[in-house]
Amino acid sequence: xxxxxxxxxxxxxxxxxxxxxxxxxxxxxxxxxxxxxxxxxxxxxxx
Amino acid sequence: xxxxxxxxxxxxxxxxxxxxxxxxxxxxxxxxxxxxxxxxxxxxxxxxxxxxxxxxxxxxxxxxxxxxxxxxxxxxxxxxxxxxxxxxxxxxxxxxxxxxxxxxxxxxxxxxxxxxxxxxxxxxxxxxxxxxxxxxxxxxxxxxxxxxxxxxxxxxxxxxxxxxxxxxxxxxxxxxxxxxxxxxxxxxxxxxxxxxxxxxxxxxxxxxxxxxxxxxxxxxxxxxxxxxxxxxxxxxxxxxxxxxxxxxxxxxxxxxxxxxxxxxxxxxxxxxxxxxxxxxxxxxxxxxxxxxxxxxxxxxxxxxxxxxxxxxxxxxxxxxxxxxxxxxxxxxxxxxxxxxxxxxxxxxxxxxxxxxxxxxxxxxxxxxxxxxxxxxxxxxxxxxxxxxxxxxxxxxxxx
Numbered sequence: 001x002x003x004x005x006x007x008x009x010x011x012x013x014x015x016x017x018x019x020x021x022x023x024x025x026x027x028x029x030x031x032x033x034x035x036x037x038x039x040x041x042x043x044x045x046x047x
Numbered sequence: 048x049x050x051x052x053x054x055x056x057x058x059x060x061x062x063x064x065x066x067x068x069x070x071x072x073x074x075x076x077x078x079x080x081x082x083x084x085x086x087x088x089x090x091x092x093x094x095x096x097x098x099x100x101x102x103x104x105x106x107x108x109x110x111x112x113x114x115x116x117x118x119x120x121x122x123x124x125x126x127x128x129x130x131x132x133x134x135x136x137x138x139x140x141x142x143x144x145x146x147x148x149x150x151x152x153x154x155x156x157x158x159x160x161x162x163x164x165x166x167x168x169x170x171x172x173x174x175x176x177x178x179x180x181x182x183x184x185x186x187x188x189x190x191x192x193x194x195x196x197x198x199x200x201x202x203x204x205x206x207x208x209x210x211x212x213x214x215x216x217x218x219x220x221x222x223x224x225x226x227x228x229x230x231x232x233x234x235x236x237x238x239x240x241x242x243x244x245x246x247x248x249x250x251x252x253x254x255x256x257x258x259x260x261x262x263x264x265x266x267x268x269x270x271x272x273x274x275x276x277x278x279x280x281x282x283x284x285x286x287x288x289x290x291x292x293x294x295x296x297x298x299x300x301x302x303x304x305x306x307x308x309x310x311x312x313x314x315x316x317x318x319x320x321x322x323x324x325x326x327x328x329x330x331x332x333x334x335x336x337x338x339x340x341x342x343x344x345x346x347x348x349x350x351x352x353x354x355x356x357x358x359x360x361x362x363x364x365x366x367x368x369x370x371x372x373x374x375x376x377x378x379x380x381x382x383x384x385x386x387x388x389x390x391x392x393x394x395x396x397x398x399x400x401x402x403x404x405x406x407x408x409x410x411x412x413x414x415x416x417x418x419x420x421x422x423x424x425x426x427x428x429x430x431x432x433x434x435x436x437x438x439x440x441x442x443x444x445x446x
Contacts, residue, residue, distance in 0.1 A: 011322070018319045026312040033308050037301060037351045 073407025095395035102381035104151030113265030115141025182229030245384035250317035270366035285427035300362040304350035342372025
């Protein structure tokens with residue numbers, strides 16, 4: 001169900017809030033992804 | 048007459064027959080286009096003035112030609128000399144790509160001889176198209192200068208070649224600056240049409256999306272092109288080129304995986320920024336998810352698995368899949384999700400002759416690429432310009 005926004009501030013509070021949560025999740029996720037991606041590196045630690 | 052039979056066999060190879068037929072058909076349609084006008088060969092209208100020639104030949108062409116600046120930047124700016132063997136093929140692909148973009152533009156622009164007008168008659172400096180035109184013209188010149196050492200080596204013009212090589216670093220810097228500008232500006236062109244482009248594809252971050260995805264296109268295209276080249280032009284490659292190929296595939300695959308992951312994140316940010324989550328359940332939303340999950344998230348994961356397991360075959364197939372994803376993305380933005388609210392009777396679908404011209408232009412690119420790599424030092428170092436260590440390492444040099 002879509003939230004109803006009565007003011008521009010409501011809209012931005014909602015969308016920016018979702019963006020910040022996503023950004024935190026992305027920063028944590030990309031760190032794990034980097035570890036996964038680097039799992040096959042050679043003995044020097046890089047490809 | 049056995050000699051004549053041999054010559055005929057050599058001339059009528061499957062490649063020559065297919066490409067020759069396409070080129071003849073293309074020439075016929077070209078004559079029609081320039082004698083009878085756009086209306087005779089296209090479905091373009093005032094409502095849909097940009098069709099396949101802009102969506103595919105220009106937007107896809109520019110994105111897939113990004114391998115030139117990506118590879119040059121990696122080698123000459125970031126010092127990754129182990130990818131040096133990939134530079135010349137990438138620059139050649141970029142140079143041909145941009146040349147064909149301008150070639151295709153001559154078909155699409157109503158009065159093609161007015162193409163230089165933005166520089167000579169009316170600047171229109173507030174227009175994004177002016178910036179794109181300026182950058183593409185300048186970058187095509189830069190790519191030509193980056194590519195020119197190969198023909199100069201082939202022709203034996205040593206002094207001119209030395210001068211051209213001295214410009215490499217400056218040209219690389221200029222190439223990166225110009226590419227950053229016009230790759231993003233091609234996305235910015237659609238910022239002017241928020242009511243025409245579907246909200247899932249429209250975003251204030253469109254320029255960023257286009258620029259980041261051009262890096263992905265460049266990296267994937269280098270892997271894809273080298274895969275095809277190793278299959279069809281293996282006899283033109285020296286030992287150094289063949290030896291470095293595995294490293295190029297793994298290194299570029301790893302970079303592509305990471306950039307795809309970043310691109311996936313910013314695309315999700317685009318949905319969140321526009322609060323468009325509810326549109327994901329619609330038919331356009333499902334198509335958007337196919338693009339986002341199938342052609343962004345999936346190749347990112349497959350590249351990562353390929354790099355971890357050193358599975359070159361998987362990386363090469365993934366590069367082809369990613370290139371397809373870039374094509375789909377550009378067509379989505381410029382054609383499929385554009386004017387999405389119009390009834391199907393008013394929507395644009397390319398005329399078969401538009402598709403034929405696009406196939407013709409791609410074929411011309413392949414034929415010219417083949418002509419160049421079979422004659423010029425693209426996949427090998429010219430023996431006269433190698434240093435001693437390279438000469439020793441490349442004792443198996445074929446040409």
